Amino acid sequence: MSEQEQINEVLATDYQAGFVTDIESDTFPPGLSEETVRKISRMKDEPEFLLEWRLKAYHHWLTLETPEWAHVNYPEIDYQAISYYSAPKKKTDGPKSLDEVDPELLRTYEKLGVPLDERARLAGVAVDAVFDSVSVANTFQDKLAEDGIIFMPFSKAVHAHPELIKKYLGSVVSYKDNFYAALNSALFSDGSFVYIPKGTRCPMELSTYFRINAANTGQFERTLIIADDDAYVSYLEGCTAPMRDENQLHAAVVELVAHDRAEIKYSTVQNWYPGDENGVGGIFNFVTKRAACRGVSSKVSWTQVETGSAITWKYPSIILQGDNSTGEFYSVAVTNNMQQADTGTKMIHLGKNTSSTIISKGIAAGRSQNSYRGLVRVGPNAENARNYTECDSLLMGDQCGAHTFPYIEVKNPTAQIEHEASTSKISEDQLFYCKQRGLDADDAVSMIVNGFCKEVMRQLPMEFAVEAQNLLSLSLEGSVG
């Protein structure tokens, strides 16, 4: 088989999460106005402060222009053609336990391999499942509450813990931050809220699983995680969507706050529908993720495996405010067919003795464009800041592109910054060596790619690592570069 044929075979690989769940839902008609914002807030019976905040965000958004600096191309989005809320019809006031959850929904998550039932206990993962605009199931709340851990849908947390929401919402990503963050602040419908109290180590992995099901909707969720002094939490996030011919918008905001000596580990496997081989359909994934290492010796680590979305525009960032705080960013971004990814991170060093590590692996195949865009900034008072950045790209096929746009801004002479980047393809020699040892081309490529990504993959929690590796070999099967 020629290289091109083999690549074509990859292009034909199915998106396995592309089914549609047939379920009755309440969906807003398309359109965006102040009334849409009020309506969402009313639906959720939100307190006044949150509505005011949403409206401020909405009015600010109206003054903004779509950012165009990213290395991506897409048709202009008609914000009036999108529906901003869709939720499965509720039979009661929402499920109290899994028994009350619509079996169709349970089957959906079953198909996606997300354990919502007792198998979850075995897996040791507490799940918040968000279906379109609302959270449909949330497991292990009670068990976690014994330790004082709060893990619940955002819309519930607003009522149960308004003081925490008031204190932390928008404190890391202000509604003024950027175009999509403003849009999200005005329209977010649900998401997860996590609070880990002082000195607590969260006994299980917390996980949110996002699913877009309804057509023509935008999903705007908001995740807020707070780790108080000496707390630890590992949080996983996964996402999928059905295959549809039109593009759907996903604009999420994630805010993390780590206090003194706290640690947050945030892992994402992003597998939104990437569109077909001609670039028809797929999710526009415009996400703002940011963490604040507020306390001394706090630590935040972002790990992401990005295989989906027609367009990815995402820069999980860390503001290293506390002295001795640490930030880490591990990323694998795979683009195939007509996908475009512009992703990377920002490390803002403000405190003393802060350090950050960036490992980014980009793999481009088909006719895709894969960009790393990162910023390392060292403020004038950030003594002894340390950064190490490595971003490598692997190209498969001569139709794709891999780009690197690292920004390094240093205002303190004690900083030590290292950045290196390389671009290459899988060499004939490597392939020959593997084949000569009896591996077929697919296994050889898979092995080489896995080796290429190993540094990132081993940062993932075990359950996720398996899923991520499968995704990786699935999306690149047969693509001998």
Add this chain to the structure above:
Amino acid sequence: MKQITELATPFASISSDETFFGDDLPWLKSLRLKARTQFNNAGLPAKKEEDWKYTSLRPFARQQFNHGAKTQPLSVEQCNDYALLDDAYRFVIIDGVFSAELSKIDGLQAGLIIRPLSEAVDLIQPHLGQQVELTKPGFTALNTMMMSEGMAVTVDSNVKIEKTIELLVINSGESANLATHLRHVIVLADNSEATIIEHYLGLNADSSFTNTVTEVILAESAQLKHYKLQQESSKAFHIATLAAKQAAKSQWTTNSISLGAKLARNDVHTQLLGEQSHVVMDGLYLVDNDQHVDFHTRIDHTVANTTSDELYKGILNGNSHGVFNGKVMVHKDAQKTDANQQNHNLLLSRGCEIDTKPEMEIYADDVKCGHGSTVGQINADHLFFLRSRGLDEVSARSLLTYAFTADVLDRIDSELIRTALANVVEQRLPKPSI
């Protein structure tokens, strides 16, 4: 657009009936006219433009510049002192005006022509303005519209020029706030070789503005070694564009050393248009006090089998600000490209700032591309080693700072030029103050 108009004020006084050389030639007149329209439309670049993100032209925009110069003639002896090399062809421009008396361009080797631009229009017509993009806002358009002098060099096929050509541009400071717009055109025919040094010098601490554009055209298998030494006064504004086009098997080595000026901005660009063309693009910047230096480099690999090797190093002291933006562009089908880019910076004092952005855009798969960038300070172990050998702290730091520059200087293969440039760099080394 208000901001742009404001920024254009230093040139608000340029009237449209000002005359320039070549106004009797329709093609040149229309080229200038086109540039004028471009410049008037776009004005000077504003900070919101990505290429000018870290370099503000506000201090520049506050200046008023004059274009009429009173020149102070220098004696031959003075000129000899200022020149970098003794045994070289010398082309001298003082305050924007070519000086035939001080230049040494008689008895040129056969196959070599060196002429003032204003007298070489016929010679460079096919090349003038071909290497620079007028559509980019700013200084190249201003230069095209206003260019008043420069050096035109052509080398015939199969000729190897033995002597180095030194272009000495002196700003005497005799007329305050003088603006000069120089255009140099260097054309090397097939299989020819030459070595050229561009040397900019400011004699006193007055404000001035040098806007220079150098266009380099290398035909097949041509080899040009090009060095640039910029030692303008501490209040000078130095804006330079250096742009080349390289045919197959051509080799261009360029090395820019930026020491002077309050604000120095250098755009260095080459297009590798023929297979097996190769570029070595080096640079060194040493700044102190409130100096601002900005290097924007770009290498376009447009065809298969081309190579590039780039090394820039910077030393920042005082409250200086350094900017490096290196872009390597591998176009579609430019397979077997081998590109390497390095930028390393040494920060010596509190208050200085470096913004570096090594970029790669790659549209071909069978390539080997890499870049590295570091920001750091003098290594404590190295310092300890020297101290333990009896060197005092200041000498040890000086030595290590010099060592940091050495690998850029070592890549200059002519010993004569290397020694001359190394001497200048050594004198200019900042005294570390941490």
